[in-house]
Amino acid sequence: MAELKYSRQREAIRNYLSETKEHPTAETVYHAIRKIYPNISLGTVYRNLNLLADTGEINKLSCGDGSEHFDYDTSRHYHFICTGCGRVLDLKMASIDSINTIAGSHFDGTIEGHSTYFYGKCPCCKSGSSNL
Amino acid sequence: MAELKYSRQREAIRNYLSETKEHPTAETVYHAIRKIYPNISLGTVYRNLNLLADTGEINKLSCGDGSEHFDYDTSRHYHFICTGCGRVLDLKMASIDSINTIAGSHFDGTIEGHSTYFYGKCPCCKSGSSNL
DNA sequence: TTTGATGCAAATGTTTTGCATGCAA
DNA sequence: TTGCATGCAAAACATTTGCATCAAA
Numbered sequence: 610m611a612e613l614k615y616s617r618q619r620e621a622i623r624n625y626l627s628e629t630k631e632h633p634t635a636e637t638v639y640h641a642i643r644k645i646y647p648n649i650s651l652g653t654v655y656r657n658l659n660l661l662a663d664t665g666e667i668n669k670l671s672c673g674d675g676s677e678h679f680d681y682d683t684s685r686h687y688h689f690i691c692t693g694c695g696r697v698l699d700l701k702m703a704s705i706d707s708i709n710t711i712a713g714s715h716f717d718g719t720i721e722g723h724s725t726y727f728y729g730k731c732p733c734c735k736s737g738s739s740n741l
Numbered sequence: 742m743a744e745l746k747y748s749r750q751r752e753a754i755r756n757y758l759s760e761t762k763e764h765p766t767a768e769t770v771y772h773a774i775r776k777i778y779p780n781i782s783l784g785t786v787y788r789n790l791n792l793l794a795d796t797g798e799i800n801k802l803s804c805g806d807g808s809e810h811f812d813y814d815t816s817r818h819y820h821f822i823c824t825g826c827g828r829v830l831d832l833k834m835a836s837i838d839s840i841n842t843i844a845g846s847h848f849d850g851t852i853e854g855h856s857t858y859f860y861g862k863c864p865c866c867k868s869g870s871s872n873l
Numbered sequence: 874t875t876t877g878a879t880g881c882a883a884a885t886g887t888t889t890t891g892c893a894t895g896c897a898a
Numbered sequence: 899t900t901g902c903a904t905g906c907a908a909a910a911c912a913t914t915t916g917c918a919t920c921a922a923a
Contacts (some may be wrong), residue, residue, distance in 0.1 A: 611901085611902070614898075614902050615896095615897060615898090618903080636887085648905070652888090652890080652904080652905070652906075653904055655889070656890095659888095673803030673856070675913095677888090689844070689848065700847075701848075708837045710837055712834050714834065715833045717867075718862050719867055720821070721860055722859070722860055723857055723858065723859045724805070725855050725857040727844045728854055728856070729851045729853035730853070735849075742878085744923095746878065746921085747921095748877085748879080748921085750879075751878085767913080781879085782879070782881065783912095783913090784913090787913060791913095808911085808913090809912085809913090842875095867888080875923085876923100877921090877922080878920080879910075880918100880919085880920095881916105882916090882917095883900100884914080887911085887912085887913105888910080888911080890907100890908085890910085892908105893906080893918085894904080896901100896904090897901100897910105898899100898901095898902100
């Protein structure tokens with residue numbers, strides 16, 4: 610792998626991600642960074658998000674809604690997707706790694722891990738109308 | 742919802758899906774059906790797959806590999822994605838719905854369900870080289 | 874006949890890439 | 899200087915859609 614060279618665009622992306630609790634898509638990151646660097650291109654945003662994901666500095670989330678989301682928090686945790694507003698939220702919960710064992714008990718291959726998304730109504734959408 | 746009218750294209754897609762144990766993408770279905778109806782179009786394949794998914798006759802799987810996969814088996818079960826060859830396999834395993842309770846215990850919203858994919862090495866890729 | 878289904882092509886949305894130029898080391 | 903990073907535009911994919919025509923009912 611080639612050496613990473615400093616760039617203020619990448620730094621801005623890193624900062625933005627580290628300060629938001631949302632789980633933005635590349636498009637969302639692009640619009641946010643444009644307020645600081647109006648000339649940044651979508652391609653640069655994608656290139657840097659992939660770079661940061663490759664080095665493990667951020668995580669890529671395939672929520673199944675058509676576009677990837679990005680998460681600065683790389684600690685082991687789970688996500689919740691609201692079926693009302695589409696928001697992606699972090700879940701504080703105990704480890705459920707035991708499901709790997711359950712999955713492997715009648716399986717001939719090797720279970721290395723799992724990817725789980727919970728869905729339902731977030732606190733906002735729970736009571737009353739959804740707010741997209 | 743409008744009435745569904747018979748079409749041999751849709752019937753062929755249904756048959757193909759019911760006879761395969763793979764979890765094909767629209768593209769794969771398209772190539773398979775073309776052997777029977779060489780003039781079928783990709784658009785028709787997509788339209789029918791979505792139609793069948795909407796009526797609940799088949800399931801759509803977002804495996805996170807860039808394209809949707811389709812599954813004729815709509816019974817409650819889990820899937821395994823091989824990190825070696827990319828194959829999607831069915832897993833015979835006990836229910837793990839208890840993870841919904843775990844996820845909800847420190848969450849203010851409502852957990853309605855979850856989507857879980859297990860990954861690792863399938864029986865083929867487990868021993869020796871992967872075979873993509 | 875009426876209306877949903879098809880084939881085709883164009884359009885859409887997301888992500889990647891080629892290339893000349895810019896900038897960090 | 900050297901080589902990665904950028905901006906821009908074009909390309910690459912997966913999927914959807916408009917429309918004239920076709921075929922079930």
